[in-house]
Amino acid sequence: MQLDQANQDQLRQWQTELSADYQALQQQALNLDLTRGKPSAEQLSLSDALDGILAGNYLASDGTDTRNYGGLDGLTEAKQLGADVLQVSTDEILVGGNSSLTLMYQTVLAAQQFGFGEQAPAWKSEGKVKFLCPVPGYDRHFSICEQLDIEMVNVNMTPTGPDMDQVEAMIKADSSIKGIWCVPRFSNPTGVVYSDETVERIAQLGKIASGNFRVMWDNAYAVHSLDSSAPQLSSLMAACHKYDTVDSVMQFASTSKITHAGAGVAFVASSKANLAAFKKILGISTIGPDKVNQLRHMRLLPNIDALSGHMQKHAAIVKPRFDCVLRNLEADFANSELGTWEKPVGGYFISFDTRPGCAQRVVQLAAEAGVKLTPAGATFPYGKDPADRNIRLAPTVPSVNEVEQAMKVFAVCVKLASVEAQLKA
Amino acid sequence: MQLDQANQDQLRQWQTELSADYQALQQQALNLDLTRGKPSAEQLSLSDALDGILAGNYLASDGTDTRNYGGLDGLTEAKQLGADVLQVSTDEILVGGNSSLTLMYQTVLAAQQFGFGEQAPAWKSEGKVKFLCPVPGYDRHFSICEQLDIEMVNVNMTPTGPDMDQVEAMIKADSSIKGIWCVPRFSNPTGVVYSDETVERIAQLGKIASGNFRVMWDNAYAVHSLDSSAPQLSSLMAACHKYDTVDSVMQFASTSKITHAGAGVAFVASSKANLAAFKKILGISTIGPDKVNQLRHMRLLPNIDALSGHMQKHAAIVKPRFDCVLRNLEADFANSELGTWEKPVGGYFISFDTRPGCAQRVVQLAAEAGVKLTPAGATFPYGKDPADRNIRLAPTVPSVNEVEQAMKVFAVCVKLASVEAQLKA
Numbered sequence: 001m002q003l004d005q006a007n008q009d010q011l012r013q014w015q016t017e018l019s020a021d022y023q024a025l026q027q028q029a030l031n032l033d034l035t036r037g038k039p040s041a042e043q044l045s046l047s048d049a050l051d052g053i054l055a056g057n058y059l060a061s062d063g064t065d066t067r068n069y070g071g072l073d074g075l076t077e078a079k080q081l082g083a084d085v086l087q088v089s090t091d092e093i094l095v096g097g098n099s100s101l102t103l104m105y106q107t108v109l110a111a112q113q114f115g116f117g118e119q120a121p122a123w124k125s126e127g128k129v130k131f132l133c134p135v136p137g138y139d140r141h142f143s144i145c146e147q148l149d150i151e152m153v154n155v156n157m158t159p160t161g162p163d164m165d166q167v168e169a170m171i172k173a174d175s176s177i178k179g180i181w182c183v184p185r186f187s188n189p190t191g192v193v194y195s196d197e198t199v200e201r202i203a204q205l206g207k208i209a210s211g212n213f214r215v216m217w218d219n220a221y222a223v224h225s226l227d228s229s230a231p232q233l234s235s236l237m238a239a240c241h242k243y244d245t246v247d248s249v250m251q252f253a254s255t256s257k258i259t260h261a262g263a264g265v266a267f268v269a270s271s272k273a274n275l276a277a278f279k280k281i282l283g284i285s286t287i288g289p290d291k292v293n294q295l296r297h298m299r300l301l302p303n304i305d306a307l308s309g310h311m312q313k314h315a316a317i318v319k320p321r322f323d324c325v326l327r328n329l330e331a332d333f334a335n336s337e338l339g340t341w342e343k344p345v346g347g348y349f350i351s352f353d354t355r356p357g358c359a360q361r362v363v364q365l366a367a368e369a370g371v372k373l374t375p376a377g378a379t380f381p382y383g384k385d386p387a388d389r390n391i392r393l394a395p396t397v398p399s400v401n402e403v404e405q406a407m408k409v410f411a412v413c414v415k416l417a418s419v420e421a422q423l424k425a
Numbered sequence: 426m427q428l429d430q431a432n433q434d435q436l437r438q439w440q441t442e443l444s445a446d447y448q449a450l451q452q453q454a455l456n457l458d459l460t461r462g463k464p465s466a467e468q469l470s471l472s473d474a475l476d477g478i479l480a481g482n483y484l485a486s487d488g489t490d491t492r493n494y495g496g497l498d499g500l501t502e503a504k505q506l507g508a509d510v511l512q513v514s515t516d517e518i519l520v521g522g523n524s525s526l527t528l529m530y531q532t533v534l535a536a537q538q539f540g541f542g543e544q545a546p547a548w549k550s551e552g553k554v555k556f557l558c559p560v561p562g563y564d565r566h567f568s569i570c571e572q573l574d575i576e577m578v579n580v581n582m583t584p585t586g587p588d589m590d591q592v593e594a595m596i597k598a599d600s601s602i603k604g605i606w607c608v609p610r611f612s613n614p615t616g617v618v619y620s621d622e623t624v625e626r627i628a629q630l631g632k633i634a635s636g637n638f639r640v641m642w643d644n645a646y647a648v649h650s651l652d653s654s655a656p657q658l659s660s661l662m663a664a665c666h667k668y669d670t671v672d673s674v675m676q677f678a679s680t681s682k683i684t685h686a687g688a689g690v691a692f693v694a695s696s697k698a699n700l701a702a703f704k705k706i707l708g709i710s711t712i713g714p715d716k717v718n719q720l721r722h723m724r725l726l727p728n729i730d731a732l733s734g735h736m737q738k739h740a741a742i743v744k745p746r747f748d749c750v751l752r753n754l755e756a757d758f759a760n761s762e763l764g765t766w767e768k769p770v771g772g773y774f775i776s777f778d779t780r781p782g783c784a785q786r787v788v789q790l791a792a793e794a795g796v797k798l799t800p801a802g803a804t805f806p807y808g809k810d811p812a813d814r815n816i817r818l819a820p821t822v823p824s825v826n827e828v829e830q831a832m833k834v835f836a837v838c839v840k841l842a843s844v845e846a847q848l849k850a
């Protein structure tokens with residue numbers, strides 16, 4: 001279909017044909033769900049040895065009785081694993097409770113209300129605060145900003161990460177910009193991995209931004225590659241040490257998509273100064289994280305090699321689903337004007353950009369044909385996709401057959417919505 | 426020793442004798458610690474069956490797969506247990522992560538920054554905020570207020586709870602008072618249980634206070650009685666329903682001193698309206714609590730009867746330590762002018778009031794004789810005990826023999842410090 005060259009008659013004919021296809025699909029009374037970026041039961045079962053793995057031995061390697069209070073920054077051995085995942089040293093990491101989202105929230109809240117020491121006064125002391133949000137992005141990052149009254153400013157994502165020319169220019173022009181959200185490897189939702197150049201430029205933002213600017217580096221999919229061809233992410237901390245900007249970055253990761261979602265261990269990495277300030281603030285609201293659960297995780301995944309082996313088992317489950325989505329998109333939309341997408345080799349999402357003004361309609365059509373998609377706009381601050389184009393596909397939970405069925409529906413919905421939009425144009 | 430009747434010569438003679446006793450004790454080179462209110466290893470071992478208790482079955486009673494995301498308010502069966510502990514109904518409770526302190530912090534923060542709905546605007550919109558703090562009290566409550574810039578106002582504790590005449594008068598006189606900290610059963614540190622009358626009057630504070638006033642009811646020792654003679658606490662929620670003040674109270678509890686400290690499950694109970702508002706706020710910083718750990722707890726302690734049986738095992742370990750402290754205090758200070766104390770039948774602390782101006786000196790003397798006590802002043806806001814009298818004794822971790830040794834040292838330190846103070850008077 002070459003929509004831009006088609007006349008009204010041709011468009012109407014396509015509409016009629018596609019509507020027939022669509023109605024046929026509706027007859028199937030499907031009930032499929034591509035909305036949630038969460039592990040499937042099969043993936044979760046990979047970690048079922050967690051419960052009982054201590055075999056009565058609750059002592060950490062340094063003799064700490066994990067059953068009692070204390071240890072705000074986590075077990076030594078858990079720090080080592082987190083440091084390896086985030087490519088930092090063991091004195092640049094804190095191991096928390098079950099949620100990296102919580103650590104991110106606490107970080108933003110701490111920066112806003114209390115500051116991170118003399119060089120980083122509380123944002124609230126400086127009036128209006130803004131955050132750069134590469135779009136499309138992760139809705140829960142945006143919700144944190146909304147709740148804490150931080151104004152969000154869109155920045156374009158590119159296949160190598162955020163548009164860094166735009167990022168640098170904005171920060172230079174506006175000192176009220178105090179942060180940027182990044183998902184640097186297998187970005188949510190586009191799946192891109194930040195290039196080495198992007199990482200280098202992110203590391204240098206601390207040189208042009210104010211002392212209380214913070215890069216929020218949510219490395220949620222740090223180890224979630226689907227095969228060995230997946231691009232590596234270079235070490236942000238190493239680059240920050242080179243440019244003397246270690247205080248400008250807070251990094252996050254968790255085991256939620258490694259072991260059991262919501263029942264795992266979360267990490268925050270940053271400079272020693274930032275972590276010291278953070279611990280002082282954090283120590284008011286908690287005596288410490290669940291160290292027993294940290295120990296369980298260390299018995300299951302004692303080192304980065306064990307972790308890598310474990311992640312290969314996840315990949316074996318997830319990859320066929322990704323392949324299915326990408327195969328369908330390729331078959332339906334290669335060399336078409338109807339949409340664009342990246343080809344992620346990891347993470348949890350594939351993101352599809354329709355022609356402008358079609359995303360909401362596609363999601364609606366799919367829903368009415370029994371295929372639930374993430375609401376259009378959810379990947380943008382305030383739920384507003386200015387071009388109404390982006391749709392996030394999350395294929396991990398359904399079976400491959402279900403993904404296949406859902407993608408057939410998706411293709412017809414995209415085509416039909418595109419024709420409809422062109423008819424109105 | 427009748428210090429007030431003694432002349433200087435008599436006092437000096439006592440000082441000489443007590444100094445000799447003290448030096449003899451110093452020769453023992455003791456290394457004892459009565460500072461931390463935490464369970465002993467023997468107590469922790471009562472719950473070692475937790476790890477492995479799921480036996481591969483991660484499904485909650487309603488079929489929820491606890492290994493995946495979701496369930497902000499916790500498992501149904503965990504709600505039932507928490508509701509029984511806090512004497513509320515199951516739609517008046519939320520089950521959280523590993524820390525009731527965190528839930529308390531989040532509650533105060535939410536009330537301050539966001540409010541709890543139309544009837545309860547954010548405290549920050551009304552300027553200066555104050556909290557009533559019954560003293561002596563729990564230092565971590567005070568730290569939350571200090572971090573969040575809430576001014577603390579002392580209220581006297583009595584053997585039946587806070588001085589309610591004082592509390593009511595203060596609230597009537599000052600609308601900037603937005604809360605009160607309460608540890609209603611086996612209060613930290615005095616060990617008293619709030620009387621039925623006190624509970625009734627607390628429930629009526631919502632009638633005289635502003636709509637965003639909140640009682641912070643930290644029922645940390647709700648089920649921690651040492652024998653069947655322990656006074657019961659009447660249900661605050663029942664009283665609030667009677668007076669139509671359910672929104673004025675937030676209640677807290679956790680399993681930290683039931684199973685493994687810092688690796689358990691925390692509860693918050695309040696009105697349905699408060700919980701709905703709280704969940705909306707909480708849902709921004711977390712996807713949900715660790716439901717796997719909630720399920721483990723429910724398998725170990727499936728109902729309130731199982732919980733009560735479990736607590737009797739704790740009591741068998743803790744009671745000899747409490748008895749030892751109380752026996753020594755009785756032997757050394759009964760009918761003396763040197764100090765007063767309550768006789769708790771539960772909780773984690775015994776609190777001793779010296780003559781005015783002696784507590785710091787007692788703690789110093791004890792430390793120099795190898796017995797670590799909680800710093801004097803720690804039980805008061807800003808670390809300042811106006812009369813310098815209160816000392817918190819926490820006997821759960823040392824053995825009974827160690828408690829016995831420590832109390833011998835304590836007695837000599839109290840007597841010596843008292844004589845020293847009288848000599849200076």
